[in-house]
Amino acid sequence: MAAQQTQSTLCWVWCASDTSKDKAAFKHPATLPIDDEAAAKACFQENRRGPRAARISPATMLKQNGVFVLIAVKGVTREVHRSMVIPWYEGLLILQELELAKEQDASSIKADWFDAELQAVLHKEQVKMSGGNRLSAAVYVEKRLLTVAMTGASVIDSDDKEHNFRRDNVKNEDKSKLVDGEDGNGFYRIKEITGYLPPWEAFRHAKCGFYQDFYQVRWEHPFSEVDYSSVENGSEATGATWEPDECIPTHLDPLRIFTKKAWMKKKRDQEKIDAEQQKAQALKRKNSEVAPNSSPPNAPAPKKEKEEVPPPPAKMAKVRRDGEKLERDLLNSKVGHDFSPGDIEQTLGQIRSGWPKQPQDYPKGYAVASPPGFCWADCDCMDDQRPQKSWETRKAWLEDPARSSAAQAAIQMFSGQTRFVRRRGQVSKLCYFETAQGQFLDQTHNKAALELGSTIERAIQTVLQHIPVNALMNEADQVRIPCRAFLSEDSDYEPLRCHASLASGGGPLPNWVSLDPDIGWISATRQPTPSELPLQLRVEFAHAEGTVQTANCSVIAESAQSSWMMVTVPIAQRFNEPARCPLERGVRAALHEHFNELYDFNKRISRDRPLGAWLQTMGCIMRLLRSAGGSSLAFSTQGR
Numbered sequence: 001m002a003a004q005q006t007q008s009t010l011c012w013v014w015c016a017s018d019t020s021k022d023k024a025a026f027k028h029p030a031t032l033p034i035d036d037e038a039a040a041k042a043c044f045q046e047n048r049r050g051p052r053a054a055r056i057s058p059a060t061m062l063k064q065n066g067v068f069v070l071i072a073v074k075g076v077t078r079e080v081h082r083s084m085v086i087p088w089y090e091g092l093l094i095l096q097e098l099e100l101a102k103e104q105d106a107s108s109i110k111a112d113w114f115d116a117e118l119q120a121v122l123h124k125e126q127v128k129m130s131g132g133n134r135l136s137a138a139v140y141v142e143k144r145l146l147t148v149a150m151t152g153a154s155v156i157d158s159d160d161k162e163h164n165f166r167r168d169n170v171k172n173e174d175k176s177k178l179v180d181g182e183d184g185n186g187f188y189r190i191k192e193i194t195g196y197l198p199p200w201e202a203f204r205h206a207k208c209g210f211y212q213d214f215y216q217v218r219w220e221h222p223f224s225e226v227d228y229s230s231v232e233n234g235s236e237a238t239g240a241t242w243e244p245d246e247c248i249p250t251h252l253d254p255l256r257i258f259t260k261k262a263w264m265k266k267k268r269d270q271e272k273i274d275a276e277q278q279k280a281q282a283l284k285r286k287n288s289e290v291a292p293n294s295s296p297p298n299a300p301a302p303k304k305e306k307e308e309v310p311p312p313p314a315k316m317a318k319v320r321r322d323g324e325k326l327e328r329d330l331l332n333s334k335v336g337h338d339f340s341p342g343d344i345e346q347t348l349g350q351i352r353s354g355w356p357k358q359p360q361d362y363p364k365g366y367a368v369a370s371p372p373g374f375c376w377a378d379c380d381c382m383d384d385q386r387p388q389k390s391w392e393t394r395k396a397w398l399e400d401p402a403r404s405s406a407a408q409a410a411i412q413m414f415s416g417q418t419r420f421v422r423r424r425g426q427v428s429k430l431c432y433f434e435t436a437q438g439q440f441l442d443q444t445h446n447k448a449a450l451e452l453g454s455t456i457e458r459a460i461q462t463v464l465q466h467i468p469v470n471a472l473m474n475e476a477d478q479v480r481i482p483c484r485a486f487l488s489e490d491s492d493y494e495p496l497r498c499h500a501s502l503a504s505g506g507g508p509l510p511n512w513v514s515l516d517p518d519i520g521w522i523s524a525t526r527q528p529t530p531s532e533l534p535l536q537l538r539v540e541f542a543h544a545e546g547t548v549q550t551a552n553c554s555v556i557a558e559s560a561q562s563s564w565m566m567v568t569v570p571i572a573q574r575f576n577e578p579a580r581c582p583l584e585r586g587v588r589a590a591l592h593e594h595f596n597e598l599y600d601f602n603k604r605i606s607r608d609r610p611l612g613a614w615l616q617t618m619g620c621i622m623r624l625l626r627s628a629g630g631s632s633l634a635f636s637t638q639g640r
Contacts, residue, residue: 008060008062009060009061009088010058010059010060010088011058011059011060011061011085011086011087012056012057012059012085012087012088012090012091012094013056013057013059013071013073013080013084013086014028014029014056014084014085015054015055015056015057016053016054016055017051017052017053017054017055017112027039028054028083028084028153028165029050029053029054029203029210029211030150030151030152030199030210030211031152031153031210032152032210032244032246043209044232049109049209049210050109050203050204050205050208050210051098051109051110051111051113051114051203051204052110052111052112054211055111055113056091056094056095057073058073058091058121059071059072059073059085060072060073062077064082067081067082068080068081069081069082069084069085083164083165083166087144089129089135090140090144092121092122092126092135093135093137093140093198094203095114095119095122096122096126096134096135096200097200097203097204098111098114098204099114099119107206108204108205108206109204109206109209111204132278132282133274133275133278133279134271134274134275137198137200137267137271138263138267138268141260141267142264145198145213146170146260146264147169147170147172148166148167148170149167149168149170149250149253149256150211150212150213151163151165151166151167151212151213151244152212152244152245152246153165155167155245155250156250157169157250158250158251167250170253170256170257171253172253172254172257173254175255175258177254178251178252178254178255183220188219188220188223189219189220190217190218190220191218191220191221191224193216193217193218193255193258194216194217194240195216195235195242195259195263196214196215196216196262196263197213197214197215197216197242198213198263199214207232207233207235207242208233208242210244212244212245213244213245213256214242214243214244214245215242215248215256215259216235216240216242217240217242217243217248218240219239219240219241223239224239226239227239228240228241317336317338318336320338320340321340322340330544332518333497333517355379356368356374357374357376357377358374420435444582445587445628446628446629446630447629448581448582448583449583449587449626449628449629450625450626450629451581452571452575452581452583452625453622453625453626455571455574456618456621457485457622459567459618460485460615460618461485461486461551462563462567463563463564463611463614463615464551464554465554466554466556466559467522467553467554467555467611468555468556468557468558468559468562468611469524469527469528469533469556469557469558470558471610471611471612472513472523472555473523473524473525473526473527474612475523477611477612477613478521478523478612479522479523479611479615480519480612480615480616481498481520481522481539481551481615482615482616482618482622483495483541484619485622486541486550486551487549488549491543492626495543495549496542496543496544497518497541498515498516498517498518498539499515499517499540499542500515500537500538500540501537501538501540502535502538503537503538503552509537510528510532510535511525512525512526512532513525513528513555515537520539522553524555530557533555533556533557534554534556534557535554535555536553537552537554538551538552539551539552539553562611564609564611564614564615564618565608565609565614568598568599568606569599569604569605572595572598572601572606573604575588575595583628584628587624587625591621591624594617594620594621594624597609597613597617598614598617598618
């Protein structure tokens, strides 16, 4: 027998929202209408679910014995199943959510029973628990529901144990250990879980309406491309639906916890913003309600408090203190620096004298690291400017003669394996081994990736020679130069800065066109006159060491046919023919998704995309191809 609970505690109990209905026919609000056509019709066609089917009433829990609980509601005692009783704080979260639903759109199921009496209870508890702010749903999920699944009437877990409405053995395991599923027997593969609704939010949500944890599930292909927004549990996200907890297999518990943690982080930030807004509104309301005190006749007017005037913004220097130009920042071209070494060398020289060498030199609660222990009076180990001494670079345990000779013998023996490796650095003293890749790896896939990447690189360069001026005036579609299309192999990383000038003479650009030096965004502020076009540009790309490459671009008038759409067709057709472009299967699958944004493989025509979006997608494809060509992603299957 389970121990009886004798202490009275406040709680809430579920009951039918319509008191005229038969109590015996009332079901728990988490129960789905499975194999019950009449109940399904009432839930989804007549919309009798959520707050329209069930309500909560305040009660007092008197005694609990096993699965039954003795409660008192308005002085009347009765015994109910423990699943019909919910904790006091959780019930307040339901009321709080219903109050918020009044301010929101049609995505909420309204509750006619949420009257002034329940509002008063909610506001009283909000003042008591959170100082007048809203109750924290994120804290409750973290403390009570992180490892608890609010589920359906009967759920069997992976250990063949049955759970009713609450499953308290959610396993917090590594989600990376999950394996891909298979379609069949009424089950469909899940691509990812992208959202979470706690039961009090799902209870009043128009796409849910049941008191369970709900998850936004995005399904695997081909269902990931279907728009489910018009179905009963559809989501606005393509290929996703809202699914109750009982429809998610229990072995996906790691995904449950991962999604809840992501929801908690987002909810905490939102609750913090809401609390600040509530305080600001309360302060504004208080100031508006305070009336000025009446003054006696001939009384002097009260002195007005001097308003605090914010200090003026700090003036930004345009030159250094010595009159020279500011040092340009490497990452933000609009910021300059004024740095004068001055007596920095003398200041650094004081490090030795100020270094702690005795216990009393350390702050309270701190001590020297031991080993190595305190420095002595003439110790200079803290000085990073001086070279290391020979005794500091020797490790006796590594310089044992027997170990050293054995290591040298192993290196010599490995160096003799010329079929596999080649020893490098005997002249330059870099000392490393290079794998003899050409003898053992099938370079077909790598070569195809590099060749297609070079083709796209040349296509991007060609398109940038014919930039329509209208494309530069669309702020919603930023035309950014894919700098990687112009950089050499030994500079294969994004530049820190771009600089544009006229191709002839190197003069400044006209005032109607500009180039963002940090992100390479070309924009135009007005329509140029015909005499100002075409405009030939010279763009320099700089790394930390200076200019590394230049590119030529040209701005022209609007053309009859977009040049980028013309070059897309032969590139996509070549990619789509494995005989001409034998890419590795995984690489091809990844690139197909990006190519599909620019080319319709069914109709075999280019998609109408603006220039900025085209450059962004083609730049991404080019970088992926270079990565695939530079890394041996696939070995030959011959001889295995």
